[in-house]
Amino acid sequence: MKDLVETASEVRVNDFVLKIANVNGTGSASANGLLMKAIFRMGVPVVGKNLFPSNIQGLPTWYEIRLTKDAYMARSGTAEFMVAMNAETYKQDLAEVSPGGFLLYDSTWPRPDLHAREDVTAIGVPLARMCNEVFENARTRVLMKNMAYVGAVAGLTGLDVEVIKGLVNEMFGTKEHLITANMKAINLGLDYAREHYPDPLPLKVEAMDATAGHIMIDGNTAAALGCVYAGATFGAWYPITPSTSLMDGFKSFCEKFRVDKETGEKNFCIVQGEDELASVGMAIGAGWNGARAFTPTSGPGISLMSEFIGFAYYGEVPVVLFDVQRAGPSTGLPTRTQQCDLTLAAYASHGDTKHILLFPANPKECFEMAVQSFDLAERFQTPIFFMTDLDIGMNDWMVPELDWDDSYQPDRGKVLGKDELEAIEKFYRYEDKDGDGITYRTLPGVHPKGAYFTRGSGHNWKGGYTEDSEEYKEVVDRLVRKWKRAADFVPGPVIKRCDAPTRRAIISVGGCDGAVIEALDQLSAKGVNLNYLRVRGFPFNAEVEAFMSEHDEVFVVEQNRDGQLRTLLVNETDVNKDKLVSVLDYAGMSANPKFIVEGICAHLDELGDAA
Amino acid sequence: MTSMPKPFIDKHLPKNELGLTVRNYEGVMSTLCAGCGHDSVTAALVQAFWELGLAPESAAKVSGIGCSSKTTAYFMGQSHGINCVHGRMPSVATGANAVNGDLHYIGISGDGDSLSIGFGQFAHAIRRNLNMLYIIENNGVYGLTKGQFSASADIGSTTKKGVPNEQTPIDPCIQALTLGAGFVARAFSGDKSQLVPLVKAALKHKGFAMIDVISPCVTFNDHAGSTKSYAHTYKYYHPLVHTDFVAHAEEITGQYAEDGAMRVTLHDGGELRLRKTDSDYDPRDKAQAIETLMINDGGGEIRTGLLYLNEDMPDMHAANKLPQTPLNQLPYEALNPGKAALASLQKRYR
Numbered sequence A: 001m002k003d004l005v006e007t008a009s010e011v012r013v014n015d016f017v018l019k020i021a022n023v024n025g026t027g028s029a030s031a032n033g034l035l036m037k038a039i040f041r042m043g044v045p046v047v048g049k050n051l052f053p054s055n056i057q058g059l060p061t062w063y064e065i066r067l068t069k070d071a072y073m074a075r076s077g078t079a080e081f082m083v084a085m086n087a088e089t090y091k092q093d094l095a096e097v098s099p100g101g102f103l104l105y106d107s108t109w110p111r112p113d114l115h116a117r118e119d120v121t122a123i124g125v126p127l128a129r130m131c132n133e134v135f136e137n138a139r140t141r142v143l144m145k146n147m148a149y150v151g152a153v154a155g156l157t158g159l160d161v162e163v164i165k166g167l168v169n170e171m172f173g174t175k176e177h178l179i180t181a182n183m184k185a186i187n188l189g190l191d192y193a194r195e196h197y198p199d200p201l202p203l204k205v206e207a208m209d210a211t212a213g214h215i216m217i218d219g220n221t222a223a224a225l226g227c228v229y230a231g232a233t234f235g236a237w238y239p240i241t242p243s244t245s246l247m248d249g250f251k252s253f254c255e256k257f258r259v260d261k262e263t264g265e266k267n268f269c270i271v272q273g274e275d276e277l278a279s280v281g282m283a284i285g286a287g288w289n290g291a292r293a294f295t296p297t298s299g300p301g302i303s304l305m306s307e308f309i310g311f312a313y314y315g316e317v318p319v320v321l322f323d324v325q326r327a328g329p330s331t332g333l334p335t336r337t338q339q340c341d342l343t344l345a346a347y348a349s350h351g352d353t354k355h356i357l358l359f360p361a362n363p364k365e366c367f368e369m370a371v372q373s374f375d376l377a378e379r380f381q382t383p384i385f386f387m388t389d390l391d392i393g394m395n396d397w398m399v400p401e402l403d404w405d406d407s408y409q410p411d412r413g414k415v416l417g418k419d420e421l422e423a424i425e426k427f428y429r430y431e432d433k434d435g436d437g438i439t440y441r442t443l444p445g446v447h448p449k450g451a452y453f454t455r456g457s458g459h460n461w462k463g464g465y466t467e468d469s470e471e472y473k474e475v476v477d478r479l480v481r482k483w484k485r486a487a488d489f490v491p492g493p494v495i496k497r498c499d500a501p502t503r504r505a506i507i508s509v510g511g512c513d514g515a516v517i518e519a520l521d522q523l524s525a526k527g528v529n530l531n532y533l534r535v536r537g538f539p540f541n542a543e544v545e546a547f548m549s550e551h552d553e554v555f556v557v558e559q560n561r562d563g564q565l566r567t568l569l570v571n572e573t574d575v576n577k578d579k580l581v582s583v584l585d586y587a588g589m590s591a592n593p594k595f596i597v598e599g600i601c602a603h604l605d606e607l608g609d610a611a
Numbered sequence B: 001m002t003s004m005p006k007p008f009i010d011k012h013l014p015k016n017e018l019g020l021t022v023r024n025y026e027g028v029m030s031t032l033c034a035g036c037g038h039d040s041v042t043a044a045l046v047q048a049f050w051e052l053g054l055a056p057e058s059a060a061k062v063s064g065i066g067c068s069s070k071t072t073a074y075f076m077g078q079s080h081g082i083n084c085v086h087g088r089m090p091s092v093a094t095g096a097n098a099v100n101g102d103l104h105y106i107g108i109s110g111d112g113d114s115l116s117i118g119f120g121q122f123a124h125a126i127r128r129n130l131n132m133l134y135i136i137e138n139n140g141v142y143g144l145t146k147g148q149f150s151a152s153a154d155i156g157s158t159t160k161k162g163v164p165n166e167q168t169p170i171d172p173c174i175q176a177l178t179l180g181a182g183f184v185a186r187a188f189s190g191d192k193s194q195l196v197p198l199v200k201a202a203l204k205h206k207g208f209a210m211i212d213v214i215s216p217c218v219t220f221n222d223h224a225g226s227t228k229s230y231a232h233t234y235k236y237y238h239p240l241v242h243t244d245f246v247a248h249a250e251e252i253t254g255q256y257a258e259d260g261a262m263r264v265t266l267h268d269g270g271e272l273r274l275r276k277t278d279s280d281y282d283p284r285d286k287a288q289a290i291e292t293l294m295i296n297d298g299g300g301e302i303r304t305g306l307l308y309l310n311e312d313m314p315d316m317h318a319a320n321k322l323p324q325t326p327l328n329q330l331p332y333e334a335l336n337p338g339k340a341a342l343a344s345l346q347k348r349y350r
Helices: A028-041 A087-096 A127-134 A138-157 A161-172 A176-196 A219-230 A244-257 A276-288 A299-315 A342-346 A363-380 A390-394 A418-423 A469-488 A510-525 A542-549 A564-572 A593-607 B037-052 B067-073 B089-099 B111-117 B119-127 B172-179 B192-204 B230-236 B286-294 B339-349
Strands: A015-023 A046-051 A060-068 A081-084 A102-106 A121-125 A214-218 A234-237 A269-272 A293-297 A319-325 A356-358 A383-389 A396-400 A453-455 A494-496 A504-509 A531-535 A553-558 A580-584 B059-063 B080-083 B104-110 B132-138 B183-188 B208-214 B237-239 B241-246 B262-265 B271-276 B302-309
Touching (some): A015 A028, A015 A087, A028 A046, A028 A138, A046 A396, A081 A087, A087 A102, A102 A138, A121 A138, A121 A176, A127 A138, A127 A176, A138 A161, A161 A176, A214 A219, A214 A390, A219 A244, A219 A293, A219 A363, A219 A383, A219 B339, A234 A244, A234 B089, A244 A269, A244 A293, A244 A390, A269 A276, A269 B089, A276 A293, A276 A299, A276 A319, A293 A299, A299 A319, A299 A342, A299 A383, A342 A356, A342 A383, A342 A564, A356 A363, A363 A390, A363 A396, A363 A469, A383 A390, A383 A510, A390 A510, A504 A510, A504 A542, A510 A531, A510 A553, A510 A593, A531 A542, A553 A564, A553 A593, B037 B067, B037 B132, B037 B208, B059 B067, B059 B089, B067 B104, B067 B132, B089 B119, B089 B132, B111 B119, B111 B132, B111 B172, B119 B132, B119 B172, B132 B192, B172 B183, B172 B208, B172 B286, B183 B192, B192 B208, B192 B241, B192 B302, B271 B302, B286 B302
Parallel strands (some): A015 A081, A081 A102, A234 A269, A234 A293, A293 A319, A319 A383, A356 A383, A453 B080, A504 A531, A504 A553, B059 B080, B104 B132, B132 B208, B183 B208, B237 B302
Antiparallel strands (some): A015 A060, A046 A060, A214 A396, A494 A531, B183 B302, B241 B271, B262 B271
16 A cells, blocks of 8 residues: 555645545435535535436446635536545546545455556545444445445545534434434544544645535525525426426425415415426416416426417416426436527427526526516516526535525516406507507406406407407517517626736626636636626626627637527627637536636637737 | 407396396307307306306316317306417416416317327326316317317218228216216207206316217218217217206205205205116216216217216315415415525525
């Protein structure tokens, strides 16, 4: 065994990646979550990414924990400390360790291959043997092996065991025997590491004070919470990765906040549809009837829902669709992330259709934009697409605590009530009384004067069936006016200008944000200065077009093969498309700054003027 | 072409308890073919709603695509209607119903809409025991696309040109029974005296109430080779159970006690009186209902009436413990946990 310090290149405090390779279904998730939470509790900013297969048991899975003292939000794409718990992937895992890094493995069985790299230190800890000696049944031994590596990592990096203990206590509550067993396993690893590797690794965890006022939460949970705070009462869904946890979250929050303790009555209704077509149909039915309604899904679900989306667009029914994007096409990579449904959602359904899209970049925005989505759906009486993705939706992100303004009142849009209907002569559903493209609607059962017929077939401003060309055009022309108006109501872009003057910029969207911000720093260090605009809504706000026109060259950074954001920018603004340069990452992994820096540098090198 | 209002003349017509005449329950002019069975169903719905004295705006009309689905515009113009996408009416009805159970949901569908493109949604609305009246206007044929067989066409029934259907038909009543519907009826559009009481009873039934109405297509399926023609249906239709609906307003006295009718009080008010025309048929016996429908006695008999009734199953609202106040009328304050709750909740994420 090599001396640990000998191969280490440098001491890195709170700035390295701990990557754990596991077998899916072995209960490693809670151990890995425990490690990340403990680091977070020590005040060290973390980025956690779960790379999991579309499988219940047996396939390889990885969990990355990046300690980032500078509070970056993206993956780094490196692995300084690998915990290799899956023999199937040993070779790959060893290859992935950064030079000067470390690999911890279960040395119950000899693994000379893992010592093959000169520049990587392999650390054997007999996890299985120790657990087999202490624990009884097979399942417990497997689970406790995970806890044992938590202890070993703590012993090697200086992770505070008291913090871990506090978390274990919270995790198991009153189940004293589980606390005891888990702590016993953690101590097995800890003691072994301290005894056999008394010199600490150069990869260190040290307490900081950089996580106060922050939480660790995933975007689906935060969006679900947004649905609760928006006052959504109806949700329909068909289970699909990676959106499922959004409805799980909504259900659990509603069980907590919306059940009458005396009567057991529930102030919400969740229906698991027979498919996505039914799910969106239900949400549309509830929206038509005046409730705030939504359906969470992913790309394949949007494909199935398309006919109904056109109906809600043309019939002008409010509904919110959460598209937690995953890699396509077709079934694609169900457990990998992408931003590949942008053009699909923007123009979903046959015929001339244009939709309103919102792009959150992190769980905090998921919470806030979920609320905005319902306001926009009712104000504009149309489907709203909340465009999140697997990376935002399913990974825990460190974000500032969510806040709520108790003075908020939902924007229910133009709905005529009983008294207003009583007072008017005649009600016409699609009469543009205010000239803003948004007409008044009524709810069933309120007043006979408010009755109208919602249809997907040709209709005139009165709501009557028509095949008359002029009457048909009048309605569809108003719809596009209404859509354009939404540009002033969707969340505006976030613009970050660099200190030095520049004619170049980045435009990006959603979960690429963290990687772009880190890439800007890296590029700046190379002398490449760029401004940055993050799009948050579609149709594009006027600021987006103005930003593009003030730059000679704009790198459009996004996670899909075809440059879909670029397509929308070209299609919906007057920008000269030649100045929009795509920088794309569609490998299915959470974005890291590398592809951005490399993509931009390669382009500049080509031009021969890399600053 | 635009939709045409009907001329409105209601002088001297009798009024119901709300002071409305039957004309107040009508919609715009039908654009279906003259003699279409569907127009008779429309008339029966108007009559039933008027007789029950229900406020026209208390109905919510839902439909999909097809000749049948168009008819929701032809009755109760003073109530909201939604004419959605093909075969997906049940889902829209489910969402609408979930957030306001106080309305009377009337779904109008056809054999193409419910038994082909929308077969899945039809089945799952039944499984959820959605509280609604679900009418299938069944003519065995696609009308708007000019005469293709539908999934309810009998084996051997022919097109106008004489081509026989060779695929097994789907019987919506058998399907509804096996899927757990609590109210399953079959009727014939040509017999209003049978249909009106069934519609009234179905509206008062708390749960999924399906009426499969054989409603001949005069243009594409009313010829000698068809088993869904007027002539064929008149000849072979056979009421198993005679149904009367008596609203509580006209509460019965002892004098009817000996008429041999089975009496069922409905959850939403009113009483059903079922008189068997076949002495051994019991509309409470699901197995017998399925068996009766499945027996092919060679005569092609079309068995009609209230085939099955079970009032004791919780509907979707009960199963989901939905509140007395409809979800769409809850004040925002009742739905929003507030700032303090959010702060407290986030402790678990620290």
